Amino acid sequence: MSEVPPPASAECVIVLGGGIAGISAAATLQAAGHKVIVIDQQAQIGGTHRSRQIGPYTFDAGSIFYEETARIFDLAPALRESCPEVLSIQRRIAPDGSILLYPIEPRDLLRQPVLRLVLAVLDLIVSRICLRQDGTLEKLCTKRLGRRFFDDTGLRHYLTRFHHVPPRQIDEEFFFRRMAIIERFTRTKNLARSALRAVLPRRPQASARQWPMRVRPQQGFDALFGPIARHLSAMGVEFALSESIVSLAREGAFFIVRTDQGTRLASAIISTIPLDRLHRALFSRPSGLESLDMTTLYVSAEWLHPDIGNVLFNFHADGAWKRATIYSRIYPDPAISREFFSVETTLPPGTQHDPQGAFAAFCAHVESLKLARGLKLEGHELLKECYPLLSVGTGKTLDSVLTRIGRTGVITAGRQGSFEYLPTSSGVIAQVAHQISGLAAAAPKPEMAA
Numbered sequence: 001m002s003e004v005p006p007p008a009s010a011e012c013v014i015v016l017g018g019g020i021a022g023i024s025a026a027a028t029l030q031a032a033g034h035k036v037i038v039i040d041q042q043a044q045i046g047g048t049h050r051s052r053q054i055g056p057y058t059f060d061a062g063s064i065f066y067e068e069t070a071r072i073f074d075l076a077p078a079l080r081e082s083c084p085e086v087l088s089i090q091r092r093i094a095p096d097g098s099i100l101l102y103p104i105e106p107r108d109l110l111r112q113p114v115l116r117l118v119l120a121v122l123d124l125i126v127s128r129i130c131l132r133q134d135g136t137l138e139k140l141c142t143k144r145l146g147r148r149f150f151d152d153t154g155l156r157h158y159l160t161r162f163h164h165v166p167p168r169q170i171d172e173e174f175f176f177r178r179m180a181i182i183e184r185f186t187r188t189k190n191l192a193r194s195a196l197r198a199v200l201p202r203r204p205q206a207s208a209r210q211w212p213m214r215v216r217p218q219q220g221f222d223a224l225f226g227p228i229a230r231h232l233s234a235m236g237v238e239f240a241l242s243e244s245i246v247s248l249a250r251e252g253a254f255f256i257v258r259t260d261q262g263t264r265l266a267s268a269i270i271s272t273i274p275l276d277r278l279h280r281a282l283f284s285r286p287s288g289l290e291s292l293d294m295t296t297l298y299v300s301a302e303w304l305h306p307d308i309g310n311v312l313f314n315f316h317a318d319g320a321w322k323r324a325t326i327y328s329r330i331y332p333d334p335a336i337s338r339e340f341f342s343v344e345t346t347l348p349p350g351t352q353h354d355p356q357g358a359f360a361a362f363c364a365h366v367e368s369l370k371l372a373r374g375l376k377l378e379g380h381e382l383l384k385e386c387y388p389l390l391s392v393g394t395g396k397t398l399d400s401v402l403t404r405i406g407r408t409g410v411i412t413a414g415r416q417g418s419f420e421y422l423p424t425s426s427g428v429i430a431q432v433a434h435q436i437s438g439l440a441a442a443a444p445k446p447e448m449a450a
């Protein structure tokens, strides 16, 4: 192992992780007058925002969508313009195999036989009034939707395949942190409003729920993160890429960071890498926090059902996969004749990445529902620690882990760094700004920082 020379002065902030959380922290701290080094194990910045070119197809590991005012666009000039606008057309496979709007559309529930519908509405009212929450996702969903709608919409199937354990073993926090759309939809006032709309005559186009979003540049994420890296480098941020954190220790006023490339010295540490990895680096033992890994399959198809939109969620009883993102409909290209898309399947702790098995299961499922033909596996990727697993009781473990780490003086930030869901990059950037505000305010004066 070679020794990486420490900075001339140890008055340097090291940011662990070069995903959105890490680079937004670096930009803020550098602008405030700190000297900043970002360390990431990957060869490029961006974290889960990364693309993979396979033949004519550009696939992504995970993230792709941005709202018009997304904060990522503030990280360098002219980024928004490089991201095309598309209609996000989200659909779900309902338990009976039909394709419906995502996440839930009251009008679709009215298709049930009258007696069944009346029983479901009564069940909903009784659940709202009588059911006592116990901190689990099961009770919260049942209270919000009633048991029958919880089952009939397929939401129970989706949540179970997401976690690989039933919703009674998951903390209700998942509902608030990850399921914002359904959370808003099931508030009493909103539910009443959509129920009313559902019984009124249908306006033309009312069922076609779609809204414009920005997506990463057609040629892939390098076209977004290349300019960000150049802009931050010009500001003075230093990047140490393809370098993995091994251990971290505090010595007096400084931190000693050991990586697979050498040793570095810092006056402050912002960690945006997965919380358990930080815990292991600091204390040489696991934190007790568990995450779900994810297998992402990169698939092409001769034919996909025209009604499945450009993002399809699996609310059906069968199939382990949870979501498909259809790039051929987001980036239509007459030169590419096949449809191409990614398919996500979460993996419970301790499970092996098995792309061939996941692909065989996906094919069997969508072919039996007549949603696809002529499928080919083009590639695959394993996303480690993709989602925090919020089993019942995780909150207590998380509190004690954060307290233990907090005592070392390391500042944890972002989605991975805080063991949070934070489903958008804007949410991550906003949270990071809050988490590092103390350090940003304590920056040396720019003339002293050199």
Ligand SMILES: Cc1cc2nc3c(=O)[nH]c(=O)nc-3n(C[C@H](O)[C@H](O)[C@H](O)COP(=O)(O)OP(=O)(O)OC[C@H]3O[C@@H](n4cnc5c(N)ncnc54)[C@H](O)[C@@H]3O)c2cc1C
Pocket: 016, 017, 018, 019, 020, 021, 022, 039, 040, 041, 042, 045, 046, 047, 048, 049, 061, 062, 063, 064, 065, 066, 243, 244, 245, 246, 272, 273, 274, 277, 386, 387, 413, 414, 415, 416, 417, 422, 423, 424, 425, 426, 428
């Ligand atoms: C499947 C999926 C889809 C998503 N889709 C969207 C979307 O469409 N739009 C959106 O805005 N947000 C989306 N999100 C949310 C997205 O995760 C956040 O926007 C953002 O990427 C989180 O950033 P982060 O920096 O916290 O984590 P990450 O992006 O995971 O970055 C963590 C970084 O830490 C590095 N690292 C880990 N361990 C080490 C180590 N030991 N040493 C050095 N480096 C290390 C990793 O290489 C990585 O670069 C999605 C998330 C997931 C999981």
